[in-house]
Amino acid sequence: xxxxxxxxxxxxxxxxxxxxxxxxxxxxxxxxxxxxxxxxxxxxxxxxxxxxxxxxxxxxxxxxxxxxxxxxxxxxxxx
Amino acid sequence: xxxxxxxxxxxxxxxxxxxxxxxxxxxxxxxxxxxxxxxxxxxxxxxxxxxxxxxxxxxxxxxxxxxxxxxxxxxxxxxxxxxxxxxxxxxxxxxxxxxxxxxxxxxxxxxxxxxxxxxxxxxxxxxxxxxxxxxxxxxxxxxxxxxxxxxxxxxxxxxxxxxxxxxxxxxxxxxxxxxxxxxxxxxxxxxxxxxxxxxxxxxxxxxxxxxxxxxxxxxxxxxxxxxxxxxxxxxxxxxxxxxxxxxxxxxxxxxxxxxxxxxxxxxxxxxxxxxxxxxxxxxxxxxxxxxxxxxxxxxxxxxxxxxxxxxxxxxxxxxxxxxxxxxxxxxxxxxxxxxxxxxxxxxxxxxxxxxxxxxxxxxxxxxxxxxxxxxxxxxxxxxxxxxxxxxxxxxxxxxxxxxxxxxxxxxxxxxxxxxxxxxxxxxxxxxxxxxxxxxxxxxxxxxxxxxxxxxxxxxxxxxxxxxxxxxxxxxxxxxxxxxxxxxxxxxxxxxxxxxxxxxxxxxxxxxxxxxxxxxxxxxxxxxxxxxxxxxxxxxxxxxxxxxxxxxxxxxxxxxxxxxxxxxxxxxxxxxxxxxxxxxxxxxxxxxxxxxxxxxxxxxxxxxxxxxxxxxxxxxxxxxxxxxxxxxxxxxxxxxxxxxxxxxxxxxxxxxxxxxxxxxxxxxxxxxxxxxxxxxxxxxxxxxxxxxxxxxxxxxxxxxx
Numbered sequence: 001x002x003x004x005x006x007x008x009x010x011x012x013x014x015x016x017x018x019x020x021x022x023x024x025x026x027x028x029x030x031x032x033x034x035x036x037x038x039x040x041x042x043x044x045x046x047x048x049x050x051x052x053x054x055x056x057x058x059x060x061x062x063x064x065x066x067x068x069x070x071x072x073x074x075x076x077x078x079x
Numbered sequence: 080x081x082x083x084x085x086x087x088x089x090x091x092x093x094x095x096x097x098x099x100x101x102x103x104x105x106x107x108x109x110x111x112x113x114x115x116x117x118x119x120x121x122x123x124x125x126x127x128x129x130x131x132x133x134x135x136x137x138x139x140x141x142x143x144x145x146x147x148x149x150x151x152x153x154x155x156x157x158x159x160x161x162x163x164x165x166x167x168x169x170x171x172x173x174x175x176x177x178x179x180x181x182x183x184x185x186x187x188x189x190x191x192x193x194x195x196x197x198x199x200x201x202x203x204x205x206x207x208x209x210x211x212x213x214x215x216x217x218x219x220x221x222x223x224x225x226x227x228x229x230x231x232x233x234x235x236x237x238x239x240x241x242x243x244x245x246x247x248x249x250x251x252x253x254x255x256x257x258x259x260x261x262x263x264x265x266x267x268x269x270x271x272x273x274x275x276x277x278x279x280x281x282x283x284x285x286x287x288x289x290x291x292x293x294x295x296x297x298x299x300x301x302x303x304x305x306x307x308x309x310x311x312x313x314x315x316x317x318x319x320x321x322x323x324x325x326x327x328x329x330x331x332x333x334x335x336x337x338x339x340x341x342x343x344x345x346x347x348x349x350x351x352x353x354x355x356x357x358x359x360x361x362x363x364x365x366x367x368x369x370x371x372x373x374x375x376x377x378x379x380x381x382x383x384x385x386x387x388x389x390x391x392x393x394x395x396x397x398x399x400x401x402x403x404x405x406x407x408x409x410x411x412x413x414x415x416x417x418x419x420x421x422x423x424x425x426x427x428x429x430x431x432x433x434x435x436x437x438x439x440x441x442x443x444x445x446x447x448x449x450x451x452x453x454x455x456x457x458x459x460x461x462x463x464x465x466x467x468x469x470x471x472x473x474x475x476x477x478x479x480x481x482x483x484x485x486x487x488x489x490x491x492x493x494x495x496x497x498x499x500x501x502x503x504x505x506x507x508x509x510x511x512x513x514x515x516x517x518x519x520x521x522x523x524x525x526x527x528x529x530x531x532x533x534x535x536x537x538x539x540x541x542x543x544x545x546x547x548x549x550x551x552x553x554x555x556x557x558x559x560x561x562x563x564x565x566x567x568x569x570x571x572x573x574x575x576x577x578x579x580x581x582x583x584x585x586x587x588x589x590x591x592x593x594x595x596x597x598x599x600x601x602x603x604x605x606x607x608x609x610x611x612x613x614x615x616x617x618x619x620x621x622x623x624x625x626x627x628x629x630x631x632x633x634x635x636x637x638x639x640x641x642x643x644x645x646x647x648x649x650x651x652x653x654x655x656x657x658x659x660x661x662x663x664x665x666x667x668x669x670x671x672x673x674x675x676x677x678x679x680x681x682x683x684x685x686x687x688x689x690x691x692x693x694x695x696x697x698x699x700x701x702x703x704x705x706x707x708x709x710x711x712x713x714x715x716x717x718x719x720x721x722x723x724x725x726x727x728x729x730x731x732x733x734x735x736x737x738x739x740x741x742x743x744x745x746x747x748x749x750x751x752x753x754x755x756x757x758x759x760x761x762x763x764x765x766x767x768x769x770x771x772x773x774x775x776x777x778x779x780x781x782x783x
Binding site: 030 | 141142144146176177178179180183184205208210313316317320321324342345348349352356357358361362446449450451453454455562564565566567568569570571
């Protein structure tokens with residue numbers, strides 16, 4: 001059985017999973033991610049993965065955000 | 080009469096454009112910000128008898144941390160008092176259904192200390208999602224006026240106008256105090272630049288290099304100041320955002336109440352997404368919708384285009400008949416009028432395409448197309464948003480290239496612009512149709528498949544393949560100006576706003592005629608000159624020769640006129656150039672006559688057919704004469720090799736040439752308009768001509 005409370009990059013989650021943001025990796029996109037509402041403590045729901053496997057769409061707050069897996073991996077979440 | 084400047088700002092998808100349209104209607108103008116390709120939309124609004132307003136619609140942005148060129152524009156307009164668009168009043172449009180993220184941006188604008196007012200939009204959507212908002216409390220907490228509007232239905236616009244008329248104060252208090260983050264730097268910058276707001280000073284510290292028109296001395300001082308205090312920009316910006324959200328959260332708790340059981344708008348959208356983003360149905364629907372768009376600009380647009388063409392022919396004929404036959408008439412009819420016709424003829428395609436784009440964007444479907452296609456397009460150096468321009472390029476590159484405005488990333492956009500003209504457009508069809516008949520017999524394969532149709536399909540696929548290949552190469556060559564990122568909101572599905580669709584269609588047509596028109600007219604006149612004049616006495620010699628012959632009467636009058644026309648074209652400057660380049664195009668299997676047609680068909684590819692009919696003097700270019708041209712061309716014998724000129728190898732080589740060569744002045748002109756320089760259209764013309772030459776050479780030498 002997988003560890004239920006492990007911290008993983010957001011890009012690793014599957015569609016339908018819920019998680020809480022733990023931290024953002026510092027990088028080029030950190031500010032962009034934050035202004036889109038991706039902040040530590042926020043709850044997210046992985047709404048869909050694009051049919052080709054990338055990008056993904058997540059529900060955060062009251063809206064749907066789509067981002068590439070590469071970008072999502074800068075967001076660390078706890079399942 | 081007093082004039083004020085109002086700026087509309089807000090997140091993408093917050094309904095800013097709807098508000099702009101509701102405020103200004105058709106009294107708007109789309110231009111460019113100086114030197115770059117971001118649309119500058121301005122409009123005019125009469126607020127009262129004493130008060131006029133210029134409204135500027137700034138590009139949508141999520142925050143004041145500019146990364147892309149369009150975000151820098153918004154930033155510069157707001158922070159730089161010397162910017163000609165610097166507003167007296169800022170209307171911040173906020174999406175109520177997405178309040179938290181929108182308030183981040185609102186709070187930043189408030190801290191710039193510019194007179195501001197918030198137009199709270201999409202309260203209806205918020206309500207469907209179970210969110211109730213206490214607007215009065217919100218205004219108290221933010222320290223600025225908040226007006227409810229429904230931009231789609233035009234509600235609350237009157238209240239907003241009235242609020243703007245009353246003097247709007249500068250926000251009294253800071254939403255977030257940034258001074259504690261770096262007091263020395265902020266005070267220092269206020270001393271150097273004279274700005275009043277702490278937050279403006281903070282932003283200057285972060286971005287002074289890129290945009291501010293401070294003098295060298297000031298910039299030097301700022302640089303020293305930042306170095307002295309080792310200004311940790313990224314860290315402080317992060318802290319600033321966190322501080323803002325820390326303050327926004329309790330405000331949201333005070334001002335809103337969420338009924339968790341109701342998330343209707345979002346739920347409906349999620350349900351629709353299950354179908355539209357489905358691995359099978361999703362792509363089927365995508366193909367269907369794009370096929371419809373393609374059909375519209377390929378087939379539906381043909382009716383008005385034919386009518387426009389016929390209208391201009393009629394006008395040309397009428398003018399020729401009724402005006403004295405001289406140089407001025409000739410210039411007017413064959414040069415100017417033909418040029419104007421060549422511009423107007425694009426309007427149906429442009430309007431139809433942008434009508435569809437506007438609907439697709441309004442409903443929220445366009446972002447889903449990116450979602451479906453991004454991974455695939457990414458591989459060849461483009462983005463999901465390049466899909467529509469490429470598909471539209473199958474009908475016509477001109478509107479297709481105009482539609483690349485939607486691609487935010489500079490490199491993705493340039494690559495898309497560079498390869499779109501390789502898609503087989505409708506203007507190539509008549510050329511292919513003429514040439515295919517020299518290679519392919521009118522037969523069917525296995526009794527069902529039309530051979531000509533198969534060759535045509537092959538040419539289309541060739542265009543596709545080459546555009547992807549070139550994109551792949553350019554991905555390695557072109558250097559990125561900024562790192563590409565995708566990150567975007569998937570807006571909820573909504574009904575299109577027909578008023579907006581109409582305004583977009585009219586605006587795009589206007590922009591094309593005004594901006595691309597000049598270049599098209601100029602090139603058209605140059606081409607007219609080249610084909611209508613010859614060096615020295617060449618033309619008068621021909622006229623004299625036939626004037627002497629005419630009494631002999633071995634030909635009818637029109638036949639003689641056709642022959643004179645043909646000989647004149649041969650003797651014209653264009654003809655001379657055709658002769659001159661013959662050695663260069665011989666290896667491709669082309670003679671000087673084809674050379675002339677290559678020059679004249681730079682106006683538009685289909686002109687090739689018309690020029691051929693003039694050269695082989697088969698008279699006017701009405702459709703009924705298509706077969707006459709073909710038969711005449713088939714009989715043409717090369718004086719050197721004594722074989723038919725239009726052998727399979729030459730015809731094939733010529734088709735390949737037309738598949739890859741630029742051969743379209745309107746595309747050149749629109750690329751210049753969209754890239755704001757001659758650099759890219761010239762590079763494009765060079766690479767496409769080079770590619771066409773090499774490919775034709777290869778084909779001819781192989782099949783000869």
